[in-house]
Amino acid sequence: MTQTRKAAPKGPFRATVTDNVRIGACFWRMDLRFEGDGAGAFGQFRPGQFLQIDVADVALPPVEKIPASLRDGARRKVLLRRPFSFAEVTPQGETTMAELLYCVVGPATLRMTTLARHDTVSVIGPLGNGFWVPENKRTALLVVGGMGVPPIRCLAKMLSADHPNIKTLAFVGAKTVGALPFEGDLDTTSEELGFCVPAFAKFGIPSVLATDDGSAGAQGFVTEHLAQWLDDNAEPARDEMIVYACGPEPMLTAVAKLATRRGIDCQVSMERRMACGIGLCQSCAIECRAEGSAETVYRLCCQDGPVFEAKNVVWEP
Numbered sequence: 001m002t003q004t005r006k007a008a009p010k011g012p013f014r015a016t017v018t019d020n021v022r023i024g025a026c027f028w029r030m031d032l033r034f035e036g037d038g039a040g041a042f043g044q045f046r047p048g049q050f051l052q053i054d055v056a057d058v059a060l061p062p063v064e065k066i067p068a069s070l071r072d073g074a075r076r077k078v079l080l081r082r083p084f085s086f087a088e089v090t091p092q093g094e095t096t097m098a099e100l101l102y103c104v105v106g107p108a109t110l111r112m113t114t115l116a117r118h119d120t121v122s123v124i125g126p127l128g129n130g131f132w133v134p135e136n137k138r139t140a141l142l143v144v145g146g147m148g149v150p151p152i153r154c155l156a157k158m159l160s161a162d163h164p165n166i167k168t169l170a171f172v173g174a175k176t177v178g179a180l181p182f183e184g185d186l187d188t189t190s191e192e193l194g195f196c197v198p199a200f201a202k203f204g205i206p207s208v209l210a211t212d213d214g215s216a217g218a219q220g221f222v223t224e225h226l227a228q229w230l231d232d233n234a235e236p237a238r239d240e241m242i243v244y245a246c247g248p249e250p251m252l253t254a255v256a257k258l259a260t261r262r263g264i265d266c267q268v269s270m271e272r273r274m275a276c277g278i279g280l281c282q283s284c285a286i287e288c289r290a291e292g293s294a295e296t297v298y299r300l301c302c303q304d305g306p307v308f309e310a311k312n313v314v315w316e317p
Contacts, residue, residue: 009037009041010041010124010125010126010127010278011037011038011041011122011123011124011125012054012122012123012124013034013036013037013038013041013042013122013123013124013125014038014120014121014122014123015032015033015034015038015098015120015121015122015123016032016033016034016035016118016119016120017030017031017032017115017116017117017118017119017120017121018031018032018033018097018117019031019117020112020113020115020116020117022113023101023181023182023183024178024180024181024182025178026067026103026104026105027101027102027103027104027181028101028102028103028104028109028112028113029099029100029101029183030099030100030101030102030112030115031097031098031099031100032097032098032099032100032121032123033095033096033097033098034095034096034097034098034123035094035095036094038096038123039091039094039095039096040096041125041126042089042096042098042125042126043089043091043096044126045086045089045096045098045125045126045130045154046126046130046131046132046158047130047131047151047152047154047155047157047158048085048128048129048130048131048151048154048155048246048269048306048307049085049125049126049127049128049129049130049306050083050084050085050125050126050127050128050274050277050302050306051083051084051085051086051123051124051125051126051127052081052082052083052123052124052125052127052274052277053081053082053084053112053121053122053123054081054121054122054123054124055078055081055082055108055111055112055121056077056078056079058078058111058112058114058115058121059111059114060074060075060107060110060111060114061110061111061113061114065113066110067104070104070106070107070110073106073107074107074110075107076107078107078108078111080275080276081124081277082108082109083127083274083277083302084100084102084150085150085151085154085269085306086098086099086100086150086151086154087099087100087101087149087150087151087153087154088153088154088157089154100150101147101149101150101181103147103181124277124278125277127277127278127302128277128301128302128303128305128306128307129303129304129305129306129307130151130306130307131151131155131244131267131269131307132267132307133159133162133163133166133242134242134265136239136240137166137240137241137242137265138165138166138167138236138240138241139166139167139168139169139236139240139241139242140159140163140166140167140168140169140241140242140243140244141168141169141171141226141229141241141242141243141244142155142156142168142169142170142171142200142205142244142245143170143171143173143222143223143226143243143244143245143246143247143251143255144170144171144172144173144222144245144246144247145173145174145222145245145246145247145248145251145252146173146174146175146179146180146181146247146248147181147247148245148246148247148248148251148269149172149181149182149199149246150246151246151269151306151307152170152244152245152246152269153199153200155244156168156170156199156200156203156205157203159203159205160203160204160205168205169205169206169207169208169229170197170200170205170206170207170208171207171208171210171222171225171226171229172197172200172207172208172209172210172217172222173209173210173211173212173221173222173223173225173247173251174211174212174216175211175212175213176211176212176213176215176216177211177215177216178215179211180211180216182197182198182199183199196209196217197209208222208225208226208229210222210224210225221251221254222251223251223254223255223258226243226255226258227258230258230262230264238262238263238264239263239265241264241265242264242265242266242267243255243259243264243265243266243267243310244266244267244268244269245266245267245268245269245310246268246269249270249271249316252268252270252310252315253315253316255268255310256268256310256311256313256315257315259310260310260311265309266309266310266311267307267308267309267310268307268308268310268313269305269306269307270286270301270305270306270307270308270313271301271306272284272285272286272301272302274301274302276302277302278302278303279300279302279303282300284300284301284302285298285299285300285301286298286299286300286301286304286305286308286313287313287314288304288308288312288313288314289311289312289313289314291312296314
């Protein structure tokens with residue numbers, strides 16, 4: 001008789017805030033500690049998966065600390081949980097530590113800035129499907145646009161620890177230097193060696209940095225520099241390479257089309273508004289190609305993704 005495997009519990013779990021600091025104009029880093037069942041669940045977190053945080057009962061900051069652009073909508077009730085992907089997860093015995101990067105863009109993330117050390121939050125997860133490493137890959141190219149950093153940085157740690165034989169290179173892009181969600185200064189001293197982005201250098205991964213306005217790294221779209229690198233590097237064979245990407249959809253579209261033209265496997269982490277995170281509301285549909293057919297079907301970002309094979313997604317022309 002076939003036994004059905006019971007799905008692991010997704011929570012809700014309580015996570016304790018151990019740090020919550022501002023690292024840029026609108027960027028913050030929050031460190032969380034999970035214990036008990038939460039530690040076990042998130043100790044199995046895979047890069048690209050996500051979690052849902054409840055901030056309905058979290059207080060707003062004082063009025064003088066609310067950016068002028070957010071004051072009109074700041075008092076709006078936050079009824080739904082908000083999805084995030086961890087930038088780093090570290091099991092430590094009976095606890096699991098996790099790092100969350102977020103950008104203050106609305107009433108929910110504004111409330112998150114008031115969470116202090118020892119506060120707790122309700123978390124559901126891990127949710128969705130993350131990145132995976134196919135067999136026989138020798139080179140991994142990580143492509144990041146703006147706030148697409150967290151799942152790719154989490155992946156970078158996993159690749160360096162579990163797949164040390166895979167040569168990994170990161171391509172990091174943003175509109176301007178102020179839109180890079182990194183803590184501390186970029187390492188210009190190591191730029192000539194290719195380790196200018198400390199978030200990846202800490203894992204021994206070199207990086208190519210590009211900004212649209214040239215305020216950091218090279219000027220231009222990060223996808224242009226990815227294409228140039230592929231032109232300049234004939235080895236290894238394309239079937240031994242894989243591209244992982246997360247960022248704005250126009251960037252993902254360009255990365256997916258570039259990879260397809262060159263016959264390179266590509267996985268993308270998609271973003272949609274995910275009201276429930278568990279497939280009930282059907283609000284996060286993504287048009288995909290049906291296997292073995294010319295027709296298309298809709299997949300849910302929260303359940304079938306957020307990570308998809310780029311060749312299966314129907315991209316805008």
